[in-house]
Amino acid sequence: MGAEGGFDRDFTLPELLSPRDAAELCAVAGAVLGVPVAVLDAAGAVYGDGPPPPADAARAPLVVELEPLGFIAAACPPPALAEVARLLRWGLLARARLRMVSDLHLEAVRADYARLQQQNEALKISEAKYRELAASLDAKVREQTQIIDERQRQLYQAERLASIGQLAAGVAHEINNPLGFINSNLSAAERYREQLAGLRDALPAVEWQARDLDFVFADFADLLRDARDGVDRIARIVRDLKGFSSVDQPEEQVVDLNAQLASLLAVVNGQKKATIRLVTDFQPLPKLMCLPGHLNQAFLCILQNALQAVEAAGGTVTVRTRAVGEQITVSIADDGPGIPEDVLPRVFDPFFTTRGVGAGTGLGLTVARDIVLAHGGRIVIDLPLAGGTVVNVELPA
Amino acid sequence: MPEFEPDAGRLTFKLVYYGPAQGGKTTNLMQLHAQAGTQMKGELMTLETQHDRTLFFDLLPLGFRTASGLTVRFRLFTVPGQAAHDGTRKAVLSRADGVVFVADSQRSQATNNGESFQNLADNLGRVGLDIARLPLVVQFNKRDLADILPEDEIRRRYASAPWPLYFAAAIDGRGVGETFSALLRLVWRRYADEYDLGGRHGLDEAAFVAAGGGA
Numbered sequence: 083m084g085a086e087g088g089f090d091r092d093f094t095l096p097e098l099l100s101p102r103d104a105a106e107l108c109a110v111a112g113a114v115l116g117v118p119v120a121v122l123d124a125a126g127a128v129y130g131d132g133p134p135p136p137a138d139a140a141r142a143p144l145v146v147e148l149e150p151l152g153f154i155a156a157a158c159p160p161p162a163l164a165e166v167a168r169l170l171r172w173g174l175l176a177r178a179r180l181r182m183v184s185d186l187h188l189e190a191v192r193a194d195y196a197r198l199q200q201q202n203e204a205l206k207i208s209e210a211k212y213r214e215l216a217a218s219l220d221a222k223v224r225e226q227t228q229i230i231d232e233r234q235r236q237l238y239q240a241e242r243l244a245s246i247g248q249l250a251a252g253v254a255h256e257i258n259n260p261l262g263f264i265n266s267n268l269s270a271a272e273r274y275r276e277q278l279a280g281l282r283d284a285l286p287a288v289e290w291q292a293r294d295l296d297f298v299f300a301d302f303a304d305l306l307r308d309a310r311d312g313v314d315r316i317a318r319i320v321r322d323l324k325g326f327s328s329v330d331q332p333e334e335q336v337v338d339l340n341a342q343l344a345s346l347l348a349v350v351n352g353q354k355k356a357t358i359r360l361v362t363d364f365q366p367l368p369k370l371m372c373l374p375g376h377l378n379q380a381f382l383c384i385l386q387n388a389l390q391a392v393e394a395a396g397g398t399v400t401v402r403t404r405a406v407g408e409q410i411t412v413s414i415a416d417d418g419p420g421i422p423e424d425v426l427p428r429v430f431d432p433f434f435t436t437r438g439v440g441a442g443t444g445l446g447l448t449v450a451r452d453i454v455l456a457h458g459g460r461i462v463i464d465l466p467l468a469g470g471t472v473v474n475v476e477l478p479a
Numbered sequence: 480m481p482e483f484e485p486d487a488g489r490l491t492f493k494l495v496y497y498g499p500a501q502g503g504k505t506t507n508l509m510q511l512h513a514q515a516g517t518q519m520k521g522e523l524m525t526l527e528t529q530h531d532r533t534l535f536f537d538l539l540p541l542g543f544r545t546a547s548g549l550t551v552r553f554r555l556f557t558v559p560g561q562a563a564h565d566g567t568r569k570a571v572l573s574r575a576d577g578v579v580f581v582a583d584s585q586r587s588q589a590t591n592n593g594e595s596f597q598n599l600a601d602n603l604g605r606v607g608l609d610i611a612r613l614p615l616v617v618q619f620n621k622r623d624l625a626d627i628l629p630e631d632e633i634r635r636r637y638a639s640a641p642w643p644l645y646f647a648a649a650i651d652g653r654g655v656g657e658t659f660s661a662l663l664r665l666v667w668r669r670y671a672d673e674y675d676l677g678g679r680h681g682l683d684e685a686a687f688v689a690a691g692g693g694a
Binding site: 145146147182186191 | 550566567571
């Protein structure tokens with residue numbers, strides 16, 4: 083707004099006094115002074131349509147601020163005219179003040195209005211933003227919830243694995259010690275048996291046969307050999323348990339997945355029913371950078387499902403490893419009844435289980451998938467026409 | 480920018496007294512009206528008050544005519560100090576050529592002073608005036624009262640500020656003229672060259688200040 087339009091502009095006579103008002107003023111002032119009165123503008127020209135003042139008329143300025151806006155002129159004594167001019171000033175001043183105040187008020191209101199409009203615009207923008215946020219909130223919350231769930235399961239799993247690992251380490255340590263002295267005692271026992279066998283020539287044959295010592299010594303050797311086999315098996319189970327839980331290697335490392343699977347299968351082999359055949363079909367694999375304990379857990383979950391599928395009627399579970407380029411595929415196949423169509427889409431859902439209460443947590447495949455995903459891989463379930471189930475675990479080497 | 484009307488031979492400066500409510504802005508103008516010995520002096524126009532508080536503004540016109548025929552006018556405005564009248568305050572402040580910030584010396588008013596000065600700075604920005612280039616004088620008024628901030632403390636606080644600092648008791652007229660003179664000096668320094676007041680109109684700083692009603 084320029085100075086012309088501002089409340090603080092200089093007022094001109096026409097702004098404060100209309101020609102009609104001027105005519106009325108002239109009439110009233112003329113009646114008071116007894117002579118005709120004219121209103122002149124700032125330049126001295128007659129204002130309004132009254133007659134011009136006589137040449138010898140006196141002039142009195144009409145001042146609102148500093149300089150005259152106009153004059154009144156009449157042929158009368160100057161002091162009387164000045165008094166009338168002062169009277170008129172009251173009216174002009176009052177009008178000027180009213181104009182200034184109302185203009186100032188308008189100016190302030192306009193500025194406020196402009197500011198309100200700006201705020202309104204800003205509000206509209208933010209409202210649109212919030213509307214959009216609200217619309218996508220549901221999806222966002224669901225997404226975040228899913229991520230949190232996943233993380234929680236991974237955490238739970240990691241802790242569970244850690245405690246299994248600690249337990250396995252403790253058990254292995256405790257069993258290895260007695261195994262050591264059992265082993266050396268067995269060796270001593272074998273030596274003693276051989277020494278005792280030397281008595282055969284020293285003792286009377288009658289005594290020897292009466293006590294059936296030929297059988298005793300032969301059986302003694304068998305017992306010791308069986309005992310040693312048993313000890314070896316215990317040692318192997320302890321070793322596999324340690325390997326499976328990876329207690330010694332909690333960090334990521336490069337492993338041969340075939341060896342990992344072999345140690346896992348050794349553990350499982352002892353648990354499975356005799357009616358189930360466990361077949362392996364390994365091919366050389368590139369080394370894999372992974373958390374071996376976690377991957378073992380994933381394979382165990384899948385393997386347990388496969389074993390359970392053929393538990394009732396007996397059958398075969400085949401573990402096959404293949405490498406194509408940089409991708410490793412581990413297939414765990416069973417020839418059980420397969421997965422019903424309505425169940426298939428839900429097998430990875432947390433806490434979904436077809437087994438009775440207490441028999442399964444419904445977390446097995448969920449955990450397996452989480453672990454495989456964390457390794458950058460994926461799990462694909464295949465239902466061959468011939469029957470059974472094939473679970474393919476694909477991992478990038 | 481002062482309003483220059485070459486045809487009418489008139490140069491008008493708009494000077495605004497700003498500051499917290501009831502800090503003595505109107506009193507400053509009343510004293511100037513009584514004291515100022517300018518060639519032209521209008522009536523002090525007071526536009527509506529409520530309980531002694533300015534609702535719109537006060538206006539005191541002062542002026543003089545140079546030998547060269549130029550009419551120099553100063554229109555002194557006050558703003559309403561109350562926070563609620565910010566719209567009015569901003570409108571009065573717009574197009575200002577100089578500002579006197581009238582602060583209240585009482586200890587209890589320190590916060591109000593600060594808020595009001597911040598408001599001045601904000602509003603200057605809003606009406607497109609640069610506080611760094613605008614002639615601005617700070618006056619600490621009400622030196623006649625008890626429980627006021629001591630002078631040296633105020634001086635210390637304002638030591639790093641670029642604005643001239645004056646102390647006044649406007650109610651007795653003390654410091655009012657000095658403050659106004661200081662503003663006139665800044666106005667001269669800011670605009671004299673632009674309007675050739677020294678060359679064409681034969682003025683100098685002292686003459687300008689004296690003719691404008693300063694000391």
